[in-house]
Amino acid sequence: MIKDDVLVFDCVAHPFNFDSSNAIGNAGELFRQHLFAFHNVLTPENEPKLSAEEFLKEWSTEEISRMVFDESDTDMLVAMPLPLTDLFHDGLSPWERCVELTQENPDRTVFWGTVNPLEGKRALDEMEVQVKEYGAKAFKFYNVRYDYGEPFPWRMDDPQIAFPVYEKAQELGINLIGVHKGVPLGPQPVEATQTWDMDGAAANFPDINFVIFHVGLPFIDETCWQLVRYPNLYASIAATINFVARSPRQFAEWIGKLMFWCGEDKIIYGSEAPIWHPKWALDAFWNFEIPQDMVEGYGYPPLTEQAKRKILGENLLRLSGMDADETRRKLAGAA
Numbered sequence: 001m002i003k004d005d006v007l008v009f010d011c012v013a014h015p016f017n018f019d020s021s022n023a024i025g026n027a028g029e030l031f032r033q034h035l036f037a038f039h040n041v042l043t044p045e046n047e048p049k050l051s052a053e054e055f056l057k058e059w060s061t062e063e064i065s066r067m068v069f070d071e072s073d074t075d076m077l078v079a080m081p082l083p084l085t086d087l088f089h090d091g092l093s094p095w096e097r098c099v100e101l102t103q104e105n106p107d108r109t110v111f112w113g114t115v116n117p118l119e120g121k122r123a124l125d126e127m128e129v130q131v132k133e134y135g136a137k138a139f140k141f142y143n144v145r146y147d148y149g150e151p152f153p154w155r156m157d158d159p160q161i162a163f164p165v166y167e168k169a170q171e172l173g174i175n176l177i178g179v180h181k182g183v184p185l186g187p188q189p190v191e192a193t194q195t196w197d198m199d200g201a202a203a204n205f206p207d208i209n210f211v212i213f214h215v216g217l218p219f220i221d222e223t224c225w226q227l228v229r230y231p232n233l234y235a236s237i238a239a240t241i242n243f244v245a246r247s248p249r250q251f252a253e254w255i256g257k258l259m260f261w262c263g264e265d266k267i268i269y270g271s272e273a274p275i276w277h278p279k280w281a282l283d284a285f286w287n288f289e290i291p292q293d294m295v296e297g298y299g300y301p302p303l304t305e306q307a308k309r310k311i312l313g314e315n316l317l318r319l320s321g322m323d324a325d326e327t328r329r330k331l332a333g334a335a
Contacts, residue, residue, distance in 0.1 A: 001283070001286075002073045002282060002283070002286045002312075005328070006073075006286075006308075006309055006312060006313070007075050007076070007309075007312070007313035007314060007317065007324055007327060007328065008072075008073055008074045008075050008076070008269070008282065008312045008313050009074075009075065009076040009077075009078075009269070009312070009313035009314075009316040009317055009320075010068060010074050010076065010077045010078065010269065010270055010271045010273070010278065011078045011080075011178075011211070011236050011238060011268050011269060011270040011316050012078055012080040012140075012213070012236070012238045012270040012271065012272055013064050013068055013077055013078070013079065013080060013101075013271060013272070013273040013274070014064075014080055014081070014082060014092070014093035014098075014272070014273075014274075014275075015059055015060070015061050015064050015079070015093055015094075015097045015098060015100075015101050016035075016058075016059045016092060016093055016274065017058040017059070017088065017090055017092060017093070017094075018032050018035070018036075018055065018056040018057055018058065018059070018092075019056070019057055019058045020032075020056065021089075022058070022088045022089050022090060022092070023087070023088055024086065024087055024088060024089060026187075027086075027087055027146055027186050027187050028084075028087040028088050028186070030185075030186035030187055031084070031087050031088075031092075031185050031186035032056060032092075034185045034186055035185065035275055036052060036055050036056055038239070038275060039055055039275050039276060041246065042242040042243060042245075042246045042276065043242075043246075043276060043277075043280075044245040044246060044280060047277065047280050048277070059274050061097060061100050061101040061104055062104070063274065064101055064273055064274060065101065065104050065105060067273050067274055067277055067278065068271065068273050068278055069105060069108065071277065071278075071279055072271075072277070072278040072279040072282055073279070073282055073283075074271070074278055074282070075108065075313065075327075075331055076108050076109070076110065076313070076317075076327070076331075077101075077105070077108060077109045077110070078109075078110050078111075078112050078138075078270075078316075079098035079099070079101040079102045079109050079110070079111050079112070080093065080098065080112050080114075080140055081093050081094060081095035081097075081098045081112070081113065081114045081140070082094075082114065082142070083095075083114045083115060083116045083141075083142060084142065085116065086145055086146035086147060086152075087146060087186070095111075095113055095114055095130060095134075098111055098112075099111055099134050102135075107330065107331070108331065110137050110138075110320065111130075111134060111135055111136050111137065112136060112137060112138045112139060112140050112178065113126075113127060113130035113131065113134075113136030113138070113139050113140075114139060114140050114141065114142075115127055115130075115139070115141075115165070116145065117141065117154060117161050117162055117164075117165045118145060118152070118154055118161060120164075123165060124164060124165065124168045127139065127165070127168050127169065127172065128168070128172065131172045131173075131174065132172070136174070137174070137176070137320060138174060138176035138177060138178065138320075139165075139169055139174060139176075139177050139178070140177075140178040140179070140180070140213075141156070141165075141177065141178070141179045141180070142179070142180045143155065143156065143179065143180070143181075143192055143193070143197075144184075144188040144189070144192045144193060151187070151188065151189050151192065153189065153192035155197040155200075156179055156197040156198055156200070156201040156210075157197040157198075157199065157200025157201050157204070158197075162201065163204065163205075166201070166204075166205045166208055169208065170205075170207065170208065175207055175208050175209060176208070176209050176211070176319055176320065177208055177209070177210050177211070178210070178211040178212075178213055178236065179198075179210065179211070179212065179213060180193070180213050180214065181193055181194070181195050181198075181212045181213060181214060181215075181216040181219070181223070182194075182195070182214045182215070182216040182217040182218060182219055182220075182223075183214045183217055183239055193216075193219075194216070194219050194222070195212060195216040195219055195222050195223050195226060196222070198210060198212060198226050198230075198233060199226060199229075199230070202226070202230035202232050202233050203230070205232075206231075206232055207232075208232060209232050209233075209234060209319055210232060210233050210234065211234045211235070211236050211268060211319075212226075212227075212233065212234065212235050212236065213236045213238055213239075213270070214236065214237075214238060214239045214240055215235045215236070215237060215240050215254065215258065216235075217239075217240060217254075220254055220257060220258075221257070223235060224257050224258065224260075224261035224262065225261070227258070227261055227262035227266055228261045228262055233266070234266045234267070234268060234315070234319065235258060235262065235266060235267055235268065236267075236268045236269075236270050237254075237255070237258075237267060237268065237269060237270065237311070238268075238269075238270025238271065238272050239270075239272050239275070240254060241269065241270070241271075241281050241285055242272070242276050242281050244281055244284045244285055244288055245280060245281070245284045248288070249291065249294075251288075252288075252290045252291055252294055252300075253294065253298075255267075255288075255290065255303060256290050256294055256295075256298060256300030256301075257300070259290075259300055259301045259303065259307065260298070260299060260300050260301065263301075264301075264304075264306070264307035264310045264311060264315075265310060265315060266315070267310070267311045267315065268311065268315050268316050268319075269285075269311050269312045269313070269316070282312075285308065285312070286308060286312075288303060289302070289303055290302060290303050
């Protein structure tokens, strides 16, 4: 059981529309099937596993809110959209529905926006709408796009495609940007999910904090070497923490490497609800310890309660410009 005074700030939940009618072609179908497989493989045997019919549907914002806030120890949430309009008719998790999710619990939910930087000025204009009209506090990007059924990737260090988006974010007062890295889904070419382009992004925009989602799996070693060199790079363990029950020693290696290289201040928790229910992974993480032989053999720091508190909420609060004590008071008043 997580202690009552621990702040849990979940960096990602998506109001997915997995309905088959939403998928565009074979690439979209493979993408949704891979996420269903992910749910099945990593959900522990003693936890409910959803059938294809139960999972591959249009999830309501009410279902997400109930799962996160009512059925787990989560205090705050990032409503995270997906701009995959080349794989799904509505992008899979439309930013408009993330606004709805935010409005259901406005004191506890933060809206991150998203656009497709390949759309140029249209993307910049949409960023302005999402920030000024709907209160987006950060942005999340996806490098692997599709056009006419073929991969069409872009890089985070591209001066023509990416840099104008970062400049627009700064103009709008935004200094927090996340990016999907690793975890190739569907027919995404794996090389386009590598983290090589984060050096150029971090170096050229030192005032922006970049979050590498999924710690770049399977490229975690490369990610660690980047995290230690750039103070404005962070790692989200979304879709990584879920290995804690299914493959605890594997998870110990990953969290150990992150703790060794970048420390407890640069790691951020995320649930990826509704792919997985947040409760079991949160409980397992709170009770998790890195095995002593790995601490001794690899020099991994122990996963202390202080480290868990930072990872589960305090780090994201800091990046979001929020004070932990003040947030506790606000949440207590809103309860």
